[in-house]
Structure formats: C-alpha cells, structure tokens
Amino acid sequence: MMDAAAVAASAALPWLAGALGVLAIRRGDADRGWLHAIGYGYLLGLLAATLVLRAVSASGARWSLPIVIVAMVALIGIAYALARPLPSPIGAWKDAMARTRALPKPMNAVFWGCVALIAVRFAGLALEVAWRPLQPWDAWSQWGTKSRVWFEFGTMLPFVSPGEWLAAGDPRAFIDMHSAYPGTVPLVQVYASLWLGRFDESLMNVAWPVVALTLGAAFYAQARRAGIGIPKAMVFTYALLSLPFLDIHVALAGVADLFVASAYGLAAMSLWQWTRTRQHSDLALAVLFAAACPALKLEGTFWALTLLPGLVVALHRRVGLGLVVLLAASAFGYLLFGPDHVSVFGYALRTQFTNVSQPLAEHLFVMDNWHLLWYAAIAAIALSYRTLFARDVAPMTVTMLGALAFVAVVFYYSSAAGGVADESLVNRLPLHMTPALVFYVLMLLQFSPSRSASPYDEAARSAPA
Amino acid sequence: MIAASAAAPDRKQSPLFVAALAFVAALATTAFVVAVRASGGLTLSAPPSITIPGARLELVRGSGRRAGDATIIDALTSEGVAIVSLRLTPTSADAYPRIAWNLQTPDHRHLALTLVWGTREQPGRTFAKPIEWVGDGPIGVAPTAEEGWRGSITGVGLAVRGRLTAPLRVGGVTLAGRSITTSLREIATEWLTFYPFRGITITLPFDEERTQALPLVPAIALAIALATIAHALVRRRRKLPLDARFIWALVLVGWLAVDLRWQANLAWQLGLTAQRFAGKTQEEKNLALDDRDLYVLVGDVRAVLPPPPARVLFLADNYSLRTRGSYFFYPHNVYHDLARDLARAPKPEELHPGDYVVLFLYTLLAYDRAGKALVWSDGARKPVEELLFRENGPLVLRVQ
Numbered sequence: 001m002m003d004a005a006a007v008a009a010s011a012a013l014p015w016l017a018g019a020l021g022v023l024a025i026r027r028g029d030a031d032r033g034w035l036h037a038i039g040y041g042y043l044l045g046l047l048a049a050t051l052v053l054r055a056v057s058a059s060g061a062r063w064s065l066p067i068v069i070v071a072m073v074a075l076i077g078i079a080y081a082l083a084r085p086l087p088s089p090i091g092a093w094k095d096a097m098a099r100t101r102a103l104p105k106p107m108n109a110v111f112w113g114c115v116a117l118i119a120v121r122f123a124g125l126a127l128e129v130a131w132r133p134l135q136p137w138d139a140w141s142q143w144g145t146k147s148r149v150w151f152e153f154g155t156m157l158p159f160v161s162p163g164e165w166l167a168a169g170d171p172r173a174f175i176d177m178h179s180a181y182p183g184t185v186p187l188v189q190v191y192a193s194l195w196l197g198r199f200d201e202s203l204m205n206v207a208w209p210v211v212a213l214t215l216g217a218a219f220y221a222q223a224r225r226a227g228i229g230i231p232k233a234m235v236f237t238y239a240l241l242s243l244p245f246l247d248i249h250v251a252l253a254g255v256a257d258l259f260v261a262s263a264y265g266l267a268a269m270s271l272w273q274w275t276r277t278r279q280h281s282d283l284a285l286a287v288l289f290a291a292a293c294p295a296l297k298l299e300g301t302f303w304a305l306t307l308l309p310g311l312v313v314a315l316h317r318r319v320g321l322g323l324v325v326l327l328a329a330s331a332f333g334y335l336l337f338g339p340d341h342v343s344v345f346g347y348a349l350r351t352q353f354t355n356v357s358q359p360l361a362e363h364l365f366v367m368d369n370w371h372l373l374w375y376a377a378i379a380a381i382a383l384s385y386r387t388l389f390a391r392d393v394a395p396m397t398v399t400m401l402g403a404l405a406f407v408a409v410v411f412y413y414s415s416a417a418g419g420v421a422d423e424s425l426v427n428r429l430p431l432h433m434t435p436a437l438v439f440y441v442l443m444l445l446q447f448s449p450s451r452s453a454s455p456y457d458e459a460a461r462s463a464p465a
Numbered sequence: 466m467i468a469a470s471a472a473a474p475d476r477k478q479s480p481l482f483v484a485a486l487a488f489v490a491a492l493a494t495t496a497f498v499v500a501v502r503a504s505g506g507l508t509l510s511a512p513p514s515i516t517i518p519g520a521r522l523e524l525v526r527g528s529g530r531r532a533g534d535a536t537i538i539d540a541l542t543s544e545g546v547a548i549v550s551l552r553l554t555p556t557s558a559d560a561y562p563r564i565a566w567n568l569q570t571p572d573h574r575h576l577a578l579t580l581v582w583g584t585r586e587q588p589g590r591t592f593a594k595p596i597e598w599v600g601d602g603p604i605g606v607a608p609t610a611e612e613g614w615r616g617s618i619t620g621v622g623l624a625v626r627g628r629l630t631a632p633l634r635v636g637g638v639t640l641a642g643r644s645i646t647t648s649l650r651e652i653a654t655e656w657l658t659f660y661p662f663r664g665i666t667i668t669l670p671f672d673e674e675r676t677q678a679l680p681l682v683p684a685i686a687l688a689i690a691l692a693t694i695a696h697a698l699v700r701r702r703r704k705l706p707l708d709a710r711f712i713w714a715l716v717l718v719g720w721l722a723v724d725l726r727w728q729a730n731l732a733w734q735l736g737l738t739a740q741r742f743a744g745k746t747q748e749e750k751n752l753a754l755d756d757r758d759l760y761v762l763v764g765d766v767r768a769v770l771p772p773p774p775a776r777v778l779f780l781a782d783n784y785s786l787r788t789r790g791s792y793f794f795y796p797h798n799v800y801h802d803l804a805r806d807l808a809r810a811p812k813p814e815e816l817h818p819g820d821y822v823v824l825f826l827y828t829l830l831a832y833d834r835a836g837k838a839l840v841w842s843d844g845a846r847k848p849v850e851e852l853l854f855r856e857n858g859p860l861v862l863r864v865q
Contacts, residue, residue, distance in 0.1 A: 106479065110717075121728065124735050131742040133750045136667035140792045152773065152796035165800055169817035171774050174798050177788070200747055235717060242724045244670060247731065252667050367671040368682050371723050375686045376716065424668045 007206045010195035013072040018045025020079035026281040031225055034092045039218025042210055043262055047292055048075055050187035062154035065194045107231040114238035126209045128251040133201040139254025145176035146186035151193045184295045185256040205253035212250045215262045215435055216241045222269040240438045245369040245427050256297045257428050263292045264303045265435025268399055271307055275314035275395040303432055306402035310395040317394055324398055348415035356411050363426045377441050384444040393447050400440050403433040484714035491688035499679040500648035511644030512560050519635040522549040538633040549635055550622030555585045558614045562643045565603035566623055567636035573598050575628035580606050586616040597676055656681045662734055685719045763793035766823055766859050769852045774798040776820045780827045813847045816864045824860040832860055
C-alpha cells in the first residue's frame with residue numbers, strides 16, 4: 001500500500017508541475033486545454049525533476065525525498081502562478097463528454113471501444129512493469145547501473161571510460177557498458193527510487209507506462225486541435241498505443257528509447273501545429289522537447305536536427321525545400337567524394353553501402369513488430385502524393401524525410417549496420433520516429449485530395465483539446 | 466474519388482459489418498491460396514504423419530544416451546559434430562514435404578543444425594539443408610525438390626555442429642503429410658503462436674515469424690488489399706465512387722484482428738510474469754531469474770567484500786557471464802572487460818592496492834596459491850591476499 005502511494009505520488013507531482021507548466025506556456029492561447037497539458041505535462045515535469053536532481057547533486061548536497069518534494073512543490077507553485085487563470089477541468093470534461101455523446105451511435109461505439117482497448121492494454125502493461133525486474137540487456141548494463149550507483153550514494157558520481165578506471169584507481173569513479181550515455185533516464189529511476197526509499201528494479205520504472213499513456217493523450221489532443229474528428233483521433237491514438245514494439249518498450253521497462261520516441265513525437269507534433277497556428281507556445285514546446293532529445297540518448301541530437309528543415313520550410317517554403325535539396329545533394333556528394341570513415345557520436349559513418357534491406361523489410365513488413373503501420377504509411381503517402389509538398393503538409397513531409405534519411409544513413413552507411421544485420425538495432429531507431437510518423441499518416445489522410453470531408457471532422461475544427 | 470457519408474444504414478448494410486465479412490473472406494482466401502500452394506495442389510486429405518520417437522534414432526556420431534523416449538546428445542566428436550539418423554521404408558518426398566525435429570537444450574546459441582537425407586534414386590548421395598533454430602518447440606524444415614527432396618526418401622538425419630555447452634535432447638522427428646487441411650492447420654497454429662518475453666524480446670519479439678509459411682501481418686495486409694480491390698470492382702460496376710467508410714472499417718477490422726492476438730499474447734505473458742514475480746521482494750525476484758545461479762554466486766563473493774564502493778575487477782572469459790555478473794556487484798565499483806572478444810587482462814600496474822580481483826572461469830591470468838600472487842602469461846606477478854577460494858568456482862583476491 002505504501003509502495004502504491006509512493007509510486008502514485010512520484011508520478012503525480014511532476015505530472016501536475018508539467019501540466020501547469022504547459023498551461024503557463026500556452027497562457028493566452030484560445031485553444032488552451034487540459035488534455036493537451038496533461039499529455040505534454042508529464043514528460044516535461046519529469047525532465048524538470050531530473051534537473052532538480054542534477055542541481056542538488058551539483059550543489060554537493062545528498063539527495064533526499066524532502067528536498068525533492070520541496071523543489072517540485074515550488075515548481076508547481078511557480079507554474080500555477082504563471083498559468084492563472086486556469087481553464088476549468090470540470091468544464092473541459094463535461095464539454096468532451098457532451099461532444100462524445102453527440103456522436104452517432106456507431107462512432108460512439110468506436111470511440112469507447114478504443115478507449116476500452118487502451119485501458120485494458122495499459123492496465124496489463126502497468127502490472128507487467130510493477131512485477132518484472134530489469135530484463136533488457138541495455139537496461140541493466142548501461143542505464144540501471146547508473147541509477148543503482150547514484151541512488152546508493154545520493155549523488156551523481158562520475159562514470160568514466162575503462163582506461164580511466166584502470167589508470168586512476170578512484171573508488172568513486174565507475175564504469176558500465178556506456179559510461180558516456182546521458183544521465184536523464186537513470187535520474188528518472190533515481191527519482192522514483194527516492195519516493196520508494198529503496199532501489200526496486202520494478203517499481204522504479206513507473207515512468208515508462210505513464211510516459212506512453214501521456215504520449216497517447218498528447219497525440220489525441222493534437223489530433224483534435226488539427227481538426228480531426230473525435231472517433232478518428234481516438235482510433236489513431238489506439239493505433240499508436242497498440243504497436244507491439246512500443247508496448248514491449250513499456251513492458252520491458254528500463255531502456256531510453258521510449259523516452260526519445262515520446263520527446264521527438266511531442267516536439268514534431270508541436271512544430272507541425274506551429275506551422276498551422278503560428279502560436280509561440282507551440283514553437284516553445286517544440287523547442288523544449290527537441291532540446292530534451294539529446295539529454296535522453298546520444299542520437300537524440302540527430303533527431304532534434306531532423307526537425308530543422310521542417311521549421312525552415314514553414315518559414316519560407318521555397319528556401320526550405322531548396323535547403324532539403326541542398327542537404328540531399330551534400331549527402332550524395334559525401335558518398336561520392338567523402339572520406340571512407342568519419343566518427344560521429346561513437347558511430348563510424350562510412351561511404352561504403354551495407355545492404356541491410358532484408359532484415360529491415362522483415363521487421364517492418366513481415367513480423368508483427370509494428371502491426372500494419374508501415375503498410376498504412378506507404379498507402380497514405382501513395383494516396384497523398386499530390387499534396388506531400390503542399391503548403392500545409394510540406395513541413396511535415398520534410399521532417400519525416402529527415403527522419404527517414406537519418407535512419408537510412410545509420411542503417412546503410414554507418415557502423416550500426418552491424419547492429420541492423422544482427423538485428424539488435426533494427427527496430428529501435430524506427431521506434432523513435434513512430435509517434436511522429438503515426439501523426440503524419442493521420443495528417444496526410446486528413447489533407448488527402450481524394451478525401452471528402454467527414455461531418456465529424458468539420459464539427460471538431462474549433463474544439464479545444 | 467472517395468465518398469464519405471454519415472447516413473446510418475441498417476446493421477447488415479453497415480460498413481463495419483460488410484467490411485468485417487469482406488475481410489474474413491479475403492483472409493480465408495489468402496490462407497487457402499497459400500495452403501494450396503504449400504500442398505502442391507488441391508489435395509484435401511493427407512497421408513498420416515510419420516512420428517518417430519527419439520529413442521528409435523541412431524546416434525552415429527558423437528556420444529550420448531537414451532532417456533525414456535528421447536536420445537540425449539551429451540558431447541560432440543572432436544571435430545565438433547554429432548549425427549542422429551533414422552532409416553525409413555522408402556517414403557514419397559512429395560507426400561511428406563515438411564520435417565519437424567523435437568529438440569530441447571538450455572543453450573543452443575553455439576549450435577548449427579543440418580537436416581540430412583538420402584533417396585532411393587541416388588543411393589550414394591547424402592543431401593543436406595541447414596535448419597534455422599528459432600525459439601523452443603519443434604523445429605521445422607521444408608526442403609525443396611531442387612535441394613534434393615524428391616523421389617523416395619530412405620532415411621533422414623540431423624547433424625549438429627558447433628559447441629555443445631549443455632546436453633541436447635532429441636525427442637523425436639515427425640514427417641508431416643501434405644494436404645490443404647494440414648497446411649491450413651499449420652498456418653492457424655503459426656498465427657496462434659505465443660511469443661513469450663525472452664532475452665531477445667526487446668529487439669526481436671517475433672523472431673519465429675520469419676520462418677512461417679504465411680505470417681499474420683502480411684496476410685492481413687494482403688486481405689485488406691484484396692477486399693479493397695473487390696470493393697472497387699463492385700462499386701465501379703455499379704458506377705459508384707469508393708466508399709471511404711468501408712475502407713476505414715476494413716483497415717480497422719484488420720488492425721483489430723492483429724492487435725487482439727497481441728493483446729492475448731500480453732495477457733498470457735502477464736499470467737506467467739505474475740506467477741514468477743508478483744508479490745516478491747527484489748531479492749526473491751533475483752532468485753526467480755533464469756540466472757539465479759550467477760546471482761547466488763556473486764552474492765557469495767559480495768559477502769567477503771567490504772561495504773560498497775569496493776573496487777572490484779570481475780574477470781571471466783565469457784562475455785555474457787561477466788557483463789551480467791558485474792551488474793549484480795553494483796553498487797560496488799565493478800570493472801569488467803567491455804569488449805565482446807576478450808581483449809586483454811588488466812596489466813599489473815593497473816591493479817591498485819586495495820582492489821579486489823574476482824576470477825571466475827578466466828584463462829588470461831593465473832593464481833599462484835602457494836606464492837600468493839597473480840601471475841601473467843609473461844611471468845609478471847602481483848602479490849595478493851586470498852579471500853575466497855573454491856574449486857571450479859570464484860576466486861576472490863585483494864591486491865597488496
């Protein structure tokens with residue numbers, strides 16, 4: 001019982017701080033809504049909690065739960081002060097229920113059916129996380145190692161290279177499989193452990209199901225803001241949360257990929273909303289979550305960079321598309337004339353092509369890792385080929401092209417090709433872009449020229465999320 | 466042009482109902498076509514399958530024993546091979562296109578399997594086909610006529626190569642008769658395969674699907690495509706535009722079909738997880754792990770160490786063992802060789818006074834017990850104090 005309360009409190013405080021923070025950022029927006037704040041708020045608040053831990057560690061003090069609680073309550077207070085006056089959550093709830101009730105019966109059934117499927121899925125995943133100790137190799141060889149040490153000693157002790165470890169003889173400098181990896185995800189585990197009062201390999205991963213669930217809430221809210229009808233927005237939210245590879249990264253919690261997927265997806269959706277609304281708050285959220293990507297995993301830097309071309313296209317379509325062509329030409333030139341080997345963030349970039357198409361195709365189209373997502377993506381792109389670079393869609397298309405180019409370079413032209421060929425990496429990188437991709441597919445179908453408007457979509461256009 | 470309409474027709478006319486029917490019909494057609502192809506024609510009844518218990522197999526290479534109905538292979542030959550075989554009354558290759566071996570071993574990572582067989586038509590020749598080993602349970606292989614599976618089969622065998630780290634139990638072999646019904650049953654069985662959470666799940670959750678005759682996801686994608694084409698043809702004949710609601714419903718039904726299987730898989734897995742870990746403390750969970758023996762062993766070593774953070778060098782030849790074992794040492798300050806191939810032993814000058822060295826199944830350093838020293842292959846020595854010594858177990862030393 002105490003554990004359940006600790007886990008709930010550990011999730012609630014950053015969630016509230018983050019949600020209020022999002023409402024503060026969106027102060028003055030006409031379509032400011034609670035669901036959007038709830039969806040974006042948890043990860044934002046959790047990242048703030050890790051910054052609190054970093055600050056305490058940098059001050060030389062030892063972490064303790066009272067310090068964390070005081071800091072989080074202070075953040076909640078500041079965010080509340082900045083966000084006032086708040087929209088009424090009860091009013092928002094009543095309004096959402098009224099809109100759902102107004103749907104025709106079959107659409108209502110589709111909506112609630114999807115909600116039920118998501119609820120069942122996440123109840124099971126939460127129990128799986130609560131019971132299962134760290135299982136994935138990376139979880140206990142490079143993430144859980146840091147959280148174990150840092151929690152034990154109440155501060156961020158350094159992790160160094162094996163050479164430094166052997167040479168220095170320092171009892172307080174540690175190593176693990178990837179000492180240089182960012183500390184944010186281990187700090188998330190430390191934060192939960194502080195609430196639990198012990199290092200618990202299962203319960204310390206409470207953030208994983210909550211991050212996935214709030215990603216779903218953010219996705220639904222953004223779809224509604226984009227004018228998607230209630231049933232369609234919920235069907236796509238269910239589609240995203242039902243993806244087996246995403247579910248597995250929740251169930252077998254402890255690795256950072258779900259966090260990168262979530263941060264990148266939230267950033268991309270906000271950026272794309274900004275191209276439509278030009279609200280500063282959307283751009284601010286896009287920048288915040290893009291900046292979080294490198295703090296979660298080294299390749300997060302590249303993911304954040306893939307958002308830039310879309311931004312430029314949104315500012316000036318011709319310049320942006322010209323930039324994309326220039327980047328593509330540069331990449332092609334590098335392949336023709338570049339050095340054989342360049343080292344970037346631990347990956348060796350090569351000009352030599354490694355064909356990993358077969359394992360890639362098997363994982364995307366044959367095995368059930370992604371259900372029907374990649375088939376649907378191809379179908380949506382084919383249906384929308386005439387509008388891919390239209391004004392509203394071009395920033396999204398260019399962002400996704402950047403993401404696909406990044407995946408293609410890593411897979412076909414880097415040292416990671418080995419990881420694709422032996423299939424240890426083949427799904428992880430696609431996972432990072434999956435929430436953004438699902439949103440892109442939804443938007444393509446929304447803007448498809450072969451689609452005539454549905455009354456449910458039109459009714460939703462001005463609805464706050 | 467795709468039309469969308471909000472009109473509410475009666476239930477039998479509803480797009481969801483029609484789409485569900487169309488989807489089921491298209492999926493059944495897809496499976497039927499694949500089954501016909503796999504069975505080599507419209508063969509409705511199959512000859513009875515031939516199942517041979519492992520105890521009737523002959524171990525012609527390697528060493529082993531009989532245990533109940535099975536043959537156990539305990540060791541390979543010095544060339545690293547073992548072969549079990551079986552003579553058959555000449556049997557039509559066409560009628561029995563698939564062979565399934567029932568094999569069990571705790572560790573198959575270093576083993577390669579090959580199906581071998583002979584035919585009456587080419588008596589002096591032995592044919593062979595590698596078998597991909599994925600997951601547990603019967604391991605199937607379907608050699609083609611081009612590979613030599615034709616005419617009358619006079620014997621089959623299984624060649625095992627590599628490194629046998631644990632006994633391999635050969636429970637038996639089945640030659641499955643071929644017909645549309647057996648092929649359909651096989652497809653259905655594959656679609657209902659349970660994928661438990663294993664060590665590889667975080668990267669390869671559905672590894673077995675790549676060897677299936679008709680994996681579920683492409684089957685459903687194909688069924689959706691077929692149903693859409695059929696819908697388009699019907700609408701075109703009636704000079705009507707495509708009904709967007711039908712296509713949406715079709716995709717939704719297909720997605721639900723594949724996701725309900727996944728949900729069932731998750732529910733099943735949750736039951737297993739609960740059985741194994743629910744209500745247990747961290748310590749009890751560690752003792753319920755597959756590598757509990759390693760956890761216990763590290764626990765014994767930790768008992769002779771001072772409170773954390775002691776500097777511990779955990780040295781073992783096996784990459785997985787030293788990486789996983791190291792995790793159990795935290796929050797001690799543990800070092801292990803990160804290279805997959807054991808690169809080198811730490812040099813004498815890299816061992817500092819007060820460091821703890823744990824040697825476990827390690828070949829790059831020796832311990833001179835009488836001289837109380839660690840010994841390198843070049844003769845270099847480092848004085849140590851012995852804290853724990855077990856024959857064939859861990860050796861714990863403190864550097865002086």
